[in-house]
Amino acid sequence: MKILVAASMIGILPSLALSQEKPSWAFPVTEKNQPVVKENTAPRSAPGSARSYTRAQADNMFDIPDWYPQMYPKLPKIIANGNAPNVRACGSCHLPIGTGHDESAYVAGLPVAYFIQQVQDYKTGARKGSGSMLTIAQNITDAETKEAAEYFASLKPTKWVRVVETETVPRSYVGPGNKRLAHPDGGTEPIGNRIITLPEDEEIVLYRDPRKGFVAYVPKGALLKGAALVAGGDGKTVNCTVCHGPDLKGIADVPPLAGRTPTYMVRQMFMIKSGERAGHATALMKQAVANLTDDDMLNISAYIASLDP
Numbered sequence: 001m002k003i004l005v006a007a008s009m010i011g012i013l014p015s016l017a018l019s020q021e022k023p024s025w026a027f028p029v030t031e032k033n034q035p036v037v038k039e040n041t042a043p044r045s046a047p048g049s050a051r052s053y054t055r056a057q058a059d060n061m062f063d064i065p066d067w068y069p070q071m072y073p074k075l076p077k078i079i080a081n082g083n084a085p086n087v088r089a090c091g092s093c094h095l096p097i098g099t100g101h102d103e104s105a106y107v108a109g110l111p112v113a114y115f116i117q118q119v120q121d122y123k124t125g126a127r128k129g130s131g132s133m134l135t136i137a138q139n140i141t142d143a144e145t146k147e148a149a150e151y152f153a154s155l156k157p158t159k160w161v162r163v164v165e166t167e168t169v170p171r172s173y174v175g176p177g178n179k180r181l182a183h184p185d186g187g188t189e190p191i192g193n194r195i196i197t198l199p200e201d202e203e204i205v206l207y208r209d210p211r212k213g214f215v216a217y218v219p220k221g222a223l224l225k226g227a228a229l230v231a232g233g234d235g236k237t238v239n240c241t242v243c244h245g246p247d248l249k250g251i252a253d254v255p256p257l258a259g260r261t262p263t264y265m266v267r268q269m270f271m272i273k274s275g276e277r278a279g280h281a282t283a284l285m286k287q288a289v290a291n292l293t294d295d296d297m298l299n300i301s302a303y304i305a306s307l308d309p
């Protein structure tokens, strides 16, 4: 009898441990075995742009590609060049239009005070996140943070993510820079309980050209379930619009959610729930995430990503 009880407990323990585990699809990490991809070292040009850049130049984190100066305000130094060696240019990962990629963050239109507080929270370690953001926060000056916050707040948020409900997705892998890409050998696979975000046009994304964003594949039914949870989920959570605004476009210092990159949103809800994100104002979010499962976070993020920013 005792042995049976012990055996059943062993059965339970791993599942308990699993429920704490980060959903790996939402926390992409460059895979060890990379598919062979043909490298192109020639400069690339783009329609309507007077500029051309090689891949290496496009990836220069201290002198970012400036493909379409007419699309955004004049780039301050902190956005275009950062402050070497420890403060990489904000526009490299977040793009000059602030929309970023799903593995980083969509920062266009964030309230100035919220933005500055996040950098502060990364700096003190109250908010965990990518290693590169922590290093940046520890080395950036207050004046640079303010300039970056004001730059991104001045941008009009643009539609960047197209959400598609589906049962199957293109086979993908996580390439350099934690970026998920379609597998060069093609093929499809079941989506399962995941959000798979892929570039609408891989070349455009890889060269950090700001003209096109992403398609986020989500499981069938995610949008309806997400909408119900955003309305409070019959008491499972709190109606998000109370603090994030009627269209989830933010109110005062509470950040907007509508139209922003979905795996980023999942990561934040997960880390707020786990306590890895515990910044100055994070306590206000605690009740909203307390009872959410990974699938709930998936459905909510799918829904809010589908809204117009």
Ligand code: HEC
Residues within 6 Å of the ligand: 061, 078, 082, 087, 088, 089, 090, 091, 092, 093, 094, 103, 104, 105, 106, 107, 110, 115, 116, 118, 119, 128, 129, 130, 132, 133, 136, 140, 145, 148, 149, 255, 264, 267
């Ligand atoms: C190497 C890529 C990279 C660069 C360069 C970069 N960031 Fe980030 N940033 C990230 C990632 C990744 C996240 C999301 C981390 C997480 O999941 O918490 C992020 C998140 C943020 C956030 C939080 C957004 C939110 O909605 O809460 C702020 C603010 C921010 N970055 C500011 C900056 C500033 C200012 C600079 C330039 C000095 C900068 N970043 C440069 C990768 C980068």
Ligand code: HEC
Residues within 6 Å of the ligand: 117, 229, 230, 237, 238, 239, 240, 241, 242, 243, 244, 254, 255, 257, 265, 266, 268, 269, 277, 278, 279, 280, 281, 282, 283, 284, 285, 288, 300
């Ligand atoms: C009581 C007010 C309140 C409610 C209700 C609320 N939030 Fe929040 N939310 C906040 C605040 C404040 C922040 C900023 C937290 C911080 O600074 O760490 C935030 C941050 C977030 C973030 C991270 C944004 C970013 O840019 O990193 C997400 C995602 C989020 N909320 C989702 C939701 C969802 C989904 C709901 C409803 C289920 C919800 N919130 C309900 C106040 C609220």
